[in-house]
Every structure is written in C-alpha cells, then in structure tokens.
Amino acid sequence: MPGRLHAGPPMIKMTYREAVRSALREALRSDSRVFLMGEDVGRYGGCFKVSHGLLEEFGPERVRDTPLSESTFLGAGIGAALGGMRPIVEIMTVNFSLLAMDQIVNNAATLRHMSGGQLSIPLVVRMATGAGRQVAAQHSHSLEGWYAHIPGIKVVVPATPADARGLLQAALRDPDPVFVFEHSALYGMDGEVDESAAPEEIGRALIRRPGDAVSLITYGGCVGKALQAADQLAADGIAVEVLDLRSLRPLDTPAVLASVAKTHRAVIVDEGWRTCSFAAEV
Incomplete structure (x- = not known):
C-alpha cells in the first residue's frame, strides 16, 4: 500500500558480554x-563468561583451552593466521598480554611489512582492560595506548553492546591483526543491538552527544562517565x-578536529597513565 510504514530490523536488548558472544557465535557458525x-575459554566459559556455552556448541577443536602461557598461545595464533585460519585469541586481562609482547611487536605487527606484503596475519586478539572491579594492581591496567603506539596493528575500544558486536565483526574481516580492548566494567552493561546490522567501520569515531561548549573526547569505559558529566553540565x-x-x-x-573546531575547547578522558599517554597524543 502507498505510504505504508515498514518496520526496521528488530532491536534486541543484550548485555555487552552477550553482544561479544553473539559476534563470536556468528563467526564460528x-x-x-x-x-x-x-585461558579458560572452554569448560569454564571464559574469565568473564563471554564464551559460556560455545564449547558445548562448537566442540574442543573450535573452542580451545590453552596453558597459562600467553607468549605460546598468541604465537600459535599468529602461526594459524599465517596458515590461512582466522584465530580469535583471548587474553584474560591486558596485564597478561605483556608476556606476549615479543610475539606482538616482532611478529604479528611486522611480518606483512618484512615480507613485502606477501604474508597476512588475520588475527583478532581480545582482552579485558580497565580498573574499577577491585581486582588489584596486576589486573587493572589500561594499556591500550601502548598498543596504539605499534604500527602494523589496529586497536578498537568498544563502549556499547552494539559496538562490542559490530567492531568485533569488523575485526574478523580485517586482513591484519586487530586488538579489541573490552573494559571489564562494561560486561554487565545492557543496550539495544541489531543482530542484522553490518559490521562497524574501524577508524570511525562517533558523536554520542552533540554540543557546542566543550568537547569531551574519550573511549571505552569512560564514555558512560563522560555522558553522565554532560547530563550534569546540561542542567547548568x-x-x-x-x-x-x-x-x-x-x-x-x-x-576530533571537527569537534574541537566547533567547541574551541577539549577535555580528553581516559584511564591510562598521564605521562606519554594516549590522551596526551590526542
């Protein structure tokens, strides 16, 4: 009928954790x-229960528990990617990724360039980042800025369930290593997700709230805090x-430049250390 309204795709309410699991399940299928x-992605269902149920659905060949050796299993992921597979490596927390830094910097990030473009490393590495869960000093760092310093890899920091799904989907389609930093305080956060939506675009920022007085530039676990601050300031x-x-x-x-050109003021918000931080880079 002329003028008939067509309903959009159904939006499903799910947690950040469930959105990541949805993207993982879709990729495995x-x-x-x-x-x-x-570590613990199989029988235990993941440290943050992101992979809960995937072992039963896809079996131990597709969902593999590894020894407590980040350098070893991340290196195995690099090798599998070189061999034509599409590995997703989960590192329990960003702190533990330091044990695999040699594999990341000297292999994952460099082999395409060292080979003159002959080798591709379609590797996705997921890890929890950020503080706020009272899990002590060795589980609470925010080192995504360190990884953003490394040429040859991409770094994404989803702040919402929709982005947790969409950016992971995009990472799985990329021919080069993509590191996904999931703030540990967000796993229980819920939001609406369109499971039929196309993957998000890596490298594209998004205005979560428009304004003209000051730009709050942030990412990941700090986006919600920035929005709360914006609500309070709006009252004034x-x-x-x-x-x-x-x-x-x-x-x-x-x-970034377009936002600051409009407001003429910028505040950068992240959880990293101040000196030589990603905030300082911005």
Missing part, C-alpha cells in the same frame, strides 16, 4: 576457519559534545 582459544546550561573515538589506531583525526 559462518566460517570454518574461525576458532577461539585462550552547558552543552557538552561527547566524542567516542571507538578506535585508537587508526585514529579518526578529522572527527
């Missing part, structure tokens, strides 16, 4: 080259723009 490996008549970077490498520099 649709591509036989995809497999997940890491101050219109704050909240820009969610979503990707640290590549950085959407035009989006």
Whole structure:
C-alpha cells in the first residue's frame, strides 16, 4: 500500500558480554576457519563468561583451552593466521598480554611489512582492560595506548553492546591483526543491538552527544562517565559534545578536529597513565 510504514530490523536488548558472544557465535557458525582459544575459554566459559556455552556448541577443536602461557598461545595464533585460519585469541586481562609482547611487536605487527606484503596475519586478539572491579594492581591496567603506539596493528575500544558486536565483526574481516580492548566494567552493561546490522567501520569515531561548549573526547569505559558529566553540565546550561573515538589506531583525526573546531575547547578522558599517554597524543 502507498505510504505504508515498514518496520526496521528488530532491536534486541543484550548485555555487552552477550553482544561479544553473539559476534563470536556468528563467526564460528559462518566460517570454518574461525576458532577461539585462550585461558579458560572452554569448560569454564571464559574469565568473564563471554564464551559460556560455545564449547558445548562448537566442540574442543573450535573452542580451545590453552596453558597459562600467553607468549605460546598468541604465537600459535599468529602461526594459524599465517596458515590461512582466522584465530580469535583471548587474553584474560591486558596485564597478561605483556608476556606476549615479543610475539606482538616482532611478529604479528611486522611480518606483512618484512615480507613485502606477501604474508597476512588475520588475527583478532581480545582482552579485558580497565580498573574499577577491585581486582588489584596486576589486573587493572589500561594499556591500550601502548598498543596504539605499534604500527602494523589496529586497536578498537568498544563502549556499547552494539559496538562490542559490530567492531568485533569488523575485526574478523580485517586482513591484519586487530586488538579489541573490552573494559571489564562494561560486561554487565545492557543496550539495544541489531543482530542484522553490518559490521562497524574501524577508524570511525562517533558523536554520542552533540554540543557546542566543550568537547569531551574519550573511549571505552569512560564514555558512560563522560555522558553522565554532560547530563550534569546540561542542567547548568552547558552543552557538552561527547566524542567516542571507538578506535585508537587508526585514529579518526578529522572527527576530533571537527569537534574541537566547533567547541574551541577539549577535555580528553581516559584511564591510562598521564605521562606519554594516549590522551596526551590526542
């Protein structure tokens, strides 16, 4: 009928944890080259229960528990990617990724360039980052800025369930290593997700709230805090723009410049150390 309204795709309410699991399940179902490996991802269902149920659904060949040796299993992921597989490596927390830094910097990030483009490393590495869960000093760092320093890899930092799914989907389609930093305080956060939506675009920031008084530039676990601050300032008549970077490498520099050109003021918010931090880079 002329003028008939067509309903959009159904939006499903799910937690950040469930959104990541949804993307993992879809990847495992649709591509036989995809497999997940890491500490406790199988029988235990993951440290943060992201992979809960996937072992029963896909079996131990596709969902692999590994020894407590980050350098070993991340290196195995690099080798599998070189061999044509699509590995997803889960590192329990960002702190533990330091044990695999040699594999990351000297192999994952460099082999394409050292080979003159002959080798591709379609590797996805997921890890929890951030503080706020009272899990002590060795489980609470925010080192995503360190990884954004490394040429040859991409770094994404989803702040919402929709982005947790969409950016992971995009990472799985990338021909180069993509590191996904999931803030540990967000796993229980819920939001609406369109499971039929196309993957998000890596390297594109998003204005979460428009404004013209000051730009709050942030990402990941700090986006919600920035939005809360913007709500409080709005009560005083101050219109704050909240820009969610979503990707640290590549950085959407035009989006940052456009926001600051409008507001003429910028506040950068993250949980990293101040000296030589990603906030300082922005």
